[in-house]
Amino acid sequence: MTPTKSEYNARHLSVLEGLEAVRKRPGMYIGSTDSRGLMHCLWEIIDNSVDEALAGYGHQITVVLHKDGCVEVHDDGRGIPIDKEPRTGLSGVEVVFTKLHAGGKFGGGSYTASGGLHGVGASVVNALSSRLDVQVDRGGKTYQMSFRRGEPGKFADKSTPSPEAPFEPFVSGSELEVVGKARRGVTGTRIRYWADRQIFTPDAQFSYDELVTRARTTAFLIPGLRITVRDERRAPGTPGEFESHEEVFQHDGGISEFAEFLATDDSVTDVWRFQGEASFTETVPVLDDGGHSRLQEVERDCEVDVALRWGIGYDTTVRTFVNIIATPKGGTHQTGFEQALVKVFRKQIEANSRRLKAGNDKIDKDDVLAGLTAVLTVRLAEPQFEGQTKEILGTPAVRQIVSKVVEKELTKALTATKRDQKNQANAVLEKVVAEMKSRISARLHKETQRRKNALETSSMPTKLVECRSTDVEKSELFIVEGDSALGTARLARDSEYQALLPIRGKILNVQKASVTDMLANAECAALIQVIGAGSGRTFDVDAARYGKVVMMTDADVDGAHIRTLLLTLFYRYMRPLVEAGKVYAAVPPLHRVEIVNRGSKPNEMVYTYSERELHTLLTRLEAEGRGYKEPIQRYKGLGEMDADQLAETTMDIRHRMLRRVTVEGAEAAERAFSLLMGSDVAPRKDFIIAGAATLDAEQIDA
Structure with missing residues (x-):
């Protein structure tokens, strides 16, 4: 047509x-x-x-x-x-x-x-x-x-x-x-x-x-x-x-205060402030008195101001601005900033390769940016943006200016001779090397099958008691405290879908430890290896080998301490696992009460999970005129339970009670652990002084 x-x-x-x-x-x-x-x-x-x-x-x-x-x-x-x-x-x-x-x-x-x-x-x-x-x-x-x-x-x-x-x-x-x-x-x-x-x-x-x-x-x-x-x-x-x-x-306080505000993790370095300026020439159209446009070279001044600090985490927060206008999609200033970071760190790590045990591998941008919080601002007349919404800076000369300023000032910071500055420089260099090693390790294991039992691979810890099922959603990993609890749990578990991993007492305090120390710790490394989804920014929750990770510790102060240590590890290095609701805490009972029944009816076994619950039960039995056998059994640890008791109360899916750990709960645990066991002493001292008046001396077990 x-x-x-x-x-x-x-x-x-x-x-x-x-x-x-x-x-x-x-x-x-x-x-x-x-x-x-x-x-x-x-x-x-x-x-x-x-x-x-x-x-x-x-x-x-x-x-x-x-x-x-x-x-x-x-x-x-x-x-x-x-x-x-x-x-x-x-x-x-x-x-x-x-x-x-x-x-x-x-x-x-x-x-x-x-x-x-x-x-x-x-x-x-x-x-x-x-x-x-x-x-x-x-x-x-x-x-x-x-x-x-x-x-x-x-x-x-x-x-x-x-x-x-x-x-x-x-x-x-x-x-x-x-x-x-x-x-x-x-x-x-x-x-x-x-x-x-x-x-x-x-x-x-x-x-x-x-x-x-x-x-x-x-x-x-x-x-x-x-x-x-x-x-x-x-x-x-x-x-x-x-x-x-x-x-x-x-x-x-300016952008130094801004960087502190944006940071959410404990610091590896203080906030470092880098400032500098340079001039560049730019050819722009200029209107003359007659309204005609002609090209003219003009000289521009560009001021660079950067505040940055590294924390113990792996999340990256970089905010960039041009004349205080946010550029969320970056531009030439951010490109120059990142290029300078990688260049300086590669040079410094190469110079200290033996001390840092860096080997021949090269760091990349993500290794340097892990745990970085930075605010970058540049000021210049008539910047070139891409579009009216000003989300990307396009002025080409800014890249080189920012790169030179950051390269010069960062090199000074990393080669400082004062003790405090030198310690911070060493700490951040070690962190970057650890991130590089973690990335390379994750890459090497990326194509490993998600489900392998201990007999199929030598990479799994020998102490892992694996389950038979290959269904990730139904399988469960129980982290148990010590070999005594492992022996009981081995008999109490359902071997079809429940795996066991014993840990030796209290694991490393990752709140104060570096990434290198964490990866070198046998217990932490075993946990990361068994879960099989990596750690830090490389963690992939979809690659986890188990649908549930259950912390099964004793119902005492030491057990609570171990749970807090484990939660800190999960929240710091395997946070998506917590966010996905796959981390749980088992709730073992504290007491077993044998209620005496009249006649030939067998006695009834009742478990209680707190002192308050026990007193409520005993009061009710007294009011009903029913008796119970003395003494009431008080469990000091999971190892004191028989296998059938542990299965019935803590592991059997039909009767057990689990507490799901939420992000809020993990954050609260991390705050408490940071206060009580972190490297910052002053808040802990204030906490002890504030609570001294309410302490009951009779409750101290000494």
């Missing part, structure tokens, strides 16, 4: 002028029209206030989420210019809010470094708002202008401002109205706007959590800046659900 000819000429072309293009294609400017796009509009307004603070002209920013759905941003910067812009004849306020690619961030000298650089932020927000009011304090006066979907005019408000109020657009000329007086020396800008529901989806909402996170981050990046966030919406599920909620953020 021949397609029908259709006429296509110049009159079919559409020319979208001014803010009309923004309303027609909002996704091009804000990414989307859901909550993400709504928040992006708010970031554009906040970032303008932040740029004033970054330039040294503002110290306070207030963000208010109002009941009627609007949002207000107030700063004490210089205020938007209110005089006439020569080319357009419009006031500076109207130019900023109605003209795309207009502003003070195009190399005019107002901002040496800023987050906004395209000149479309405020005008885009204005175009996508059903109403926007702006007030400027300058020269002892307060000026105001209002807009309806980007068009300047006046709203006939009776009392409370509303986008539904009658609106009269300016016809002959715009008016920047003087609405009050400002105190002498007071400057600033207040912007209040209502997002246009013709543009945004009905479910688009401002996220209080995202706003607070952004405010906190900005306060870290600009020391001394005070940011206040107030939520007056009373929205369900928010901190301000029942009353207005306000939070204030001010962090004078």
